[in-house]
Amino acid sequence: MDTPLLIAGLGNPGSQYARNRHNAGFIVADELHAHYKFGPWKAKFDGLLSEGSLGGRKVYLLKPQTYMNLSGGSVGPALRFYKLPLEALVVIHDEIDLAAGKLKVKTGGGDAGQNGLRSITATLGPDYRRVRMGIGHPGEKSRVSGHVLENFSKDDIAWLKPLVGAMVEAAPLLAKDDDAGFMSKVALLLRPPPPKADKAPKKKDIE
Numbered sequence: 001m002d003t004p005l006l007i008a009g010l011g012n013p014g015s016q017y018a019r020n021r022h023n024a025g026f027i028v029a030d031e032l033h034a035h036y037k038f039g040p041w042k043a044k045f046d047g048l049l050s051e052g053s054l055g056g057r058k059v060y061l062l063k064p065q066t067y068m069n070l071s072g073g074s075v076g077p078a079l080r081f082y083k084l085p086l087e088a089l090v091v092i093h094d095e096i097d098l099a100a101g102k103l104k105v106k107t108g109g110g111d112a113g114q115n116g117l118r119s120i121t122a123t124l125g126p127d128y129r130r131v132r133m134g135i136g137h138p139g140e141k142s143r144v145s146g147h148v149l150e151n152f153s154k155d156d157i158a159w160l161k162p163l164v165g166a167m168v169e170a171a172p173l174l175a176k177d178d179d180a181g182f183m184s185k186v187a188l189l190l191r192p193p194p195p196k197a198d199k200a201p202k203k204k205d206i207e
Contacts, residue, residue, distance in 0.1 A: 003084065003085065003088050004057070004059065004088065005057055005058070005060070005088050005174075005175055006059075006060045006062060006075075006078060006082065006084055006089050007032070007059060007060070007062070007091075007174075008025070008047075008062045008063075008064065008071070008078075008089065008092070008120075009025035009026050009028050009029030009030075009032075009062070009063055009093075010022075010025035010064065010068060010071055010091060010093040010094075010116040011024070011026030011027075011063065011068065012068050013063075013065040013067065019151040019152055020148065020149050020150065020151055020152075021135040021147065021148050021149075021151075021152055022068060022094055022148040022149055023094075024093065024094040024133045024135065024160075025063075025091070025092040025093045025094065025116075025133075026063050027160075027164060028092050028131075028133070028164055028168070029061050029062075029092065030063075031164050031168045032054075032061060032168055033050055033052075033061055035168045036052055036053070036054060036168075036171070038050040038051065038052030038059075038061055039051045039052060041063075043065075044078070045062065045064075045074050045075075045077045045078040045081065046064065046065055046066050046073055046074040046077070047063055047064040047065050047066070048062070048063045048065060049061065049062050049078065053175075054171050054174070054175035055171075055172030055173070055175040055176055056175075057176070060082065062074065062075065062078055068115055068119075069116070069118075070119055071116040071117075071120050072121070072122055072123030072124065073119070075091070075120050075123065075124070076123035076124055079124065086124055086125060086127050087127070087128070087129070087177075089124070089128040089129065090128070090174060091116075091117065091128060091129070092131040092133065093114055093116055093130065093131070093133065094114070094133050094135045094148060095112065095114065095132035095133060095135065096112075096114075096135060096137045096144060096147070097112050097134075097137065098132055098133070098134025098135075098136075099134050099136055100134055100135055100156065101160075101163055102134035103134065103163065103167070103183060103186055103187075104131075104132045104134075105129060105130065105131050105174075105179040105180075106132065106179075107127065107128070107129050107130070108126045108127045108128075109130075110126075113144070131167070131174070135147075135148070135156075163190065165189075166186040166189035166190050167186055169185070169189060170185035170186050170189065173185060
């Protein structure tokens with residue numbers, strides 16, 4: 001791929017938000033950064049930017065520091081500065097309309113109340129790729145804000161760690177624009193191992 005990829009993980013800056021469900025995108029960006037030995041984070045485009053590669057493709061990792069609701073103010077300038085087409089943008093974000101631990105990748109569409117997406121779409125239009133990490137819905141609309149700004153619970157960590165690990169391992173497929181392959185590999189990596197077959201009973205010694 002000659003065109004670089006811009007991967008933006010969404011979240012809110014500051015240690016008080018670091019473990020929030022709303023910071024799922026930051027968590028994945030940090031793991032990608034560490035696993036694939038990206039360069040140091042640098043303050044650029046009202047965000048933190050790092051350069052590296054995935055699957056042989058140049059990649060810019062971006063963590064907007066604008067707070068979630070203004071994510072487009074960081075992602076838009078970065079995409080324009082590097083003169084990248086909209087299809088070279090991948091946004092990783094939390095998604096309340098997906099069950100906790102589920103993952104989907106889609107291009108375009110609405111923002112489903114995700115304010116980071118709303119801001120990016122207002123800045124650039126909707127036709128970018130979204131990696132949607134399900135965090136579950138609290139059940140009532142009035143509880144959504146509290147739900148996304150709560151820390152991941154112990155039960156959440158049980159699915160979050162394997163999911164993030166699988167996403168990091170499968171990430172080179174995202175860089176190859178193989179979204180279906182990426183989702184398939186993540187699902188495969190998360191599949192529980194098959195039960196071990198019982199060993200065949202030993203034949204009794206013939207007397």
